[in-house]
Amino acid sequence: MDLTTLRTIRRDLHQIPELGFQENETQHYLLNKIKEFANERVEIETWKTGILVKVSGKNPSKTIGYRADIDGLPIMEETELEFVSRTEGRMHACGHDFHMTIALGALQSIINNPIDDHVVFIFQPAEEGPGGALPMIQSTEFTRRKPDCIFALHIAPELPVGTVSTKEGLLFANTSELFIDFEGKGGHAAFPHLTKDMTVAASNFIVQLQQIVSRNIDPLDSAVVTIGKMESGYVQNAIAEQARLEGTIRSLKPETIDVVKERLEALMRGFEISYDCKIDVDYGANYYQVYNDKKYVEYFKESIDQTGISYVEAQKAMTGEDFGYMLKEIPGFMFWLGVDSPFGLHSSKLNPKEEALEVGVKAVVNTLKYLSKK
């Protein structure tokens, strides 16, 4: 597939970002494209808003999986691109439009030039939340085509186009979403003594929360607690009865998240007493770390060696990915693909360079061919 076609697909997909398990238009678009390329070797099955596409190999000894995530984020796009998101407040701000396009490009290449092994292309919903990987691998649709090894990519805005990057072992963190609801007593702004002000309680809670990592976690370990959204009150001259904090907890070790949660809940109990209010927590989606298999990372490096694409050794990152659940069950790896954007992942101005689409397809197709010889 040439760059013009890849770019057209990417721009089409960029305009229709949808949240987890609501990717109906995306699924429809992907299915139409897949059916355009398909021949007698291809078997297509849907799972919720996701799709599994199996391309039969010529002389198979195993099945190789390649996964692309397909959901967008609840972010208001500020790129001013001519193909800006058509849905207000929704954006492909994590590059899943790139991930899907590259998977389609690789799929077409493998259909036209089949390799010895079977390949399953997995278009997975809800990576940003509430998590599609775990229920997908538990489904009969997935189990029937369970790959023997698997890989995936993620765009990297900070890396130049023409570069890929990964490492053996831990690549991405363990994550837990965090939703905290405060319930107090509202009232007139002039009579705070008659109320239980949840704006003040939640603000103080955020400040105290930041001390969990610095005071309760071993400095040689690592954790992050971020509150990305805070809501309280309706009007400037009324005291808020409710407040809500939304955030995420991340850690390098799975058990460290439990320590953060335990301290957070102790803090909640203290705040309930000191602010005379009720506080509830919901941990939403939890993702298992992305842990790359040493042998498959070696294979990847060897396959990239033959392509002219540059390889850079990665550092582990506090990003999360539910692909971790697939790697927990099936050996494989995830790698970063350089897309050179001055704005990072989850930025409303993320603008990856489209030349990276061709690099991505080349890296994926070469890796599939190489793994098929192993």
Ligand SMILES: CC(=O)N[C@@H](CCC[C@H](N)C(=O)O)C(=O)O
């Ligand atoms: C690569 C990436 O940016 N992934 C997301 C995964 C989100 C997990 C979940 N919604 C959470 O916030 O904990 C990330 O934010 O790292």
